[in-house]
Amino acid sequence: MKQSVFTITENAPLTGAVYRLRLAGDTSAVTAPGQFVNVALPGLYLRRPISVSDASDGQLTLIYKVVGKGTEAMAAMAPGQTLDVLSGLGNGFDVSLAGDAPLLLGGGIGAAPLVLLARRLRAAGKTVAVVLGFNTRDEIFYENEFRAMGCDVTVATADGSCGVPGFVTDALPEDYSFYYACGPEPMLRAVYDRAAGDGQLSFEARMGCGFGACMGCTRQTAAGPKRVCKDGPVFRKGEILWDA
């Protein structure tokens, strides 16, 4: 974990409600895809957890959906402005579990952390399939970015306006070695129930600190209570327990 100041280099909408924020600063604490940062925003008491979508030397990309006060404030920020960021939070996805042909499943904004994951897996020579689920065609983002990385991309839309009609679980391919999923909890539940084989799933929780100090984000798991921020946000399929 590291606290540092990042400078905004880009902040622009990808769709109506989804923005891409590019930041320049010290990315040394980011060690794995699927980790997140916790962003302090002026006037708001708690930081906002946002996944690292992409990272390279000195540059961090976040993709966020405007849903409330904090993300509205983020959307109003301009290049040149700075943000106080805690980076390198959470465990992230374990790329060593991928096998030869991993499957990446993203629901809505859950596609964001799959970008760096896909990049790492492609760099390791894996055959990567990506299924992205959205509500409707206007909400689709990054389909082409995943293709440009050499991934086999399928899009599903809940209203059938583009690609496979339905959810990501309606577009699961037959064969894959391991899956990685990120998205809203009902999607994760459906993936857990319906996707064959082993996988890792990335969860959200309301957070007080984001770095393991407050027990605000705890989930029950097969291995006892775990903090989503520190022991997660990524959990192996076999660890996961669902609320009744």
Place this chain on the structure above:
Amino acid sequence: MSVTLCGVELDNPVIPASGTFGYGYEFAELYDIDCLGTFSFKGTTKEPRFGNPQPRIAECRSGMLNAVGLQNPGVKAVIGEELPKLGKVFHKPVMANVSGFSVEEYAYTCARLDAHPQVGWLEVNVSCPNVHGGGMSFGTDPAAAASVVRAVKAVTTKPVIMKLTPNVTDIVSVAKACEDAGADGLSLINTVQAMRIDLKTKKPLLANGTGGLSGPAVFPLAVRMVYQVYEAVSIPVVGLGGVSSAEDVIEMMLAGATAVQVGAANLRDPYACRDIIAALPGVMNKYEIKTLRDIIGGAHG
């Protein structure tokens, strides 16, 4: 900057508050936590507790609500696993925060922690519901609070600091009852019972319904209570509630605090305590304060 809390000297009066500093390791990754006066670790109970369902955290203007529900691994694991790890990153006496749901449970947990060499003080949180008292919190009834003090004092040798809840009409009567029963010190305030409602679901945002409010929003309330309690008792008072700066530390001490805890501020800014300690000499200088000991209770006539 040093102060003496119940006979134990602190290099400075700044203490991270229970529940906002874990067992210290997350912060030790960021800075040398030996700069702290001490710290109060997560509330410990006799048995392990999972705590409340999600969501447990909500935000408000100038603060936050939590309904963590005293998640902790239980006193046996705290002594067996957490304290040895904590001992590697913090080399001063630590404050052991204890919760319970019956007088016997408080006594059991306190006796075990009292025996541990790393523990310098016991901080007994009486905000919990008394399962034998119709679920009413020990800390809202002077007689129930006093019964906890007596039971804990009977089985411990280290200073016992009673942590009081602000969710009462008369905090002074609870404070006095604790002093009369033999408490060595008092800390106040715990969180203020509060609620947020989600406009989308039109239901309380926290799964528990209510949660405890803390952060800058409660600071003036805490200063008032510390001031009133200081006036009424002669044992030392630890002041907390919304403290976020060196100025706040000094204000709390003027109200009557011997030492000052910092809670929610650590969650937004993990360096909060380190930075407050670093800023204290400059702020003391600005207000012409030579030694912090001299200003304790300075606001009183």
